Amino acid sequence: MKHILIGGLEVSCLGLGAMSMSGFYDIGAGSDEESTRTIHRALELGVTHIDTAEIYGPYINEELVGRAIKGRRDQVVIATKFGFVSHAGGGPGVIDSSPANIRIAVEGSLKRLGTDYIDLYYQHRVDRNTPIEDTVGTLAQLIKEGKIKHIGLSEAGVDTIRRAHAVHPITALQTEYSLWTRDPEAELLPLLRELGIGFVPYSPLGHGFLTGQIKSPEDLADNDWRKTNPRFIGENFQRNLRIVEEVKAVADQLGATTAQIALAWLLAQGNDIAPIPGTRRVARVEENIASESIELSSEQLKRLNNLTPASGERHSEAGMAAIDR
Secondary structure (H helix, E strand, C coil), X not given: CCEEEECXXXXXXXXXXCHHHHCCCCCCCCCHHHHHHHHHHHHHCCCCEEECCCCCCCCHHHHHHHHHCCCCHHHCEEEEEECCEECCCCEECCCCCCHHHHHHHHHHHHHHHCCCCEEEEEECCCCCXXXXXXXXXXXXXXXXXXXXEEEEEECCCHHHHHHHHHHCCCCEEEEEXXXXXXXXXXXXXXXXXXXXXXXEEECCCHHHHHXXXXXXXXXXXXXXXXXXXXXXXXXXXXHHHHHHHHHHHHHHHHCCCHHHHHHHHHHCCCCCECCCCECCCHHHHHHHHHHHHCCCCHHHHHHHHCCCCCCCCCCCHHHHHCCCC
């Protein structure tokens, strides 16, 4: 698999998001054993970049990734995140990027991952109660101590990114980006390229919508959080199916799946973009990785670039409130 540089860090052009391996989507029966096989298969196929976070589970996703990469540490760029768990009594779901909280969080992540350093350590959400300068200053000290190698931000806005980068170079920004979430193109991508920061799109398949496998809200289990996502509800769902139909038309031309076309489009957006599609299925990893070999024509790219924007916000009201804009 092709390798690219994101902010000076070498990664495979496609990574693997591990979130769905620990209960964040109810997509049918699964197991830690199956998830481990999926991670191992991804590594066999050339994936080097695995993304997790302390909030996933919470905690158990990092433990799973740690077990899966045992004995294979030198093959993997481990990315994990802090700041969505307050260790001062607030607990999971409470945003806290204070220096003291970071210190506790990093030690926990190192232990769960079974490693003595983290390659890419992200602030999961911007903490409005802690100046970004204080957060990045603490992370810079962790780099000096050898506990982390690179600093990342997730869902940070333009002003925060500039302020953070002025304290210590930021390696990567993680934000949702896909054929139905094009928001980063207006301001974020130009800024990242100006500063030499890599871009790691999460949910590159629109939380599974762009796979074409979800035909109706009834296809989702009652406890699947996507049933609260505005894009999966009511008339928005029906409107957004039209986007999938357009992607499928291109996929049919190339004998590919809609998921592969969605990923191929992302890979065509630049050599500083490293998507992390998530799955816990070996077959899906194999399908996703095959997208690297798909060449989209200029006409196909134009058609995809001109898709009707998705209907509905990309997160619930509470989810959008946590995003730095």
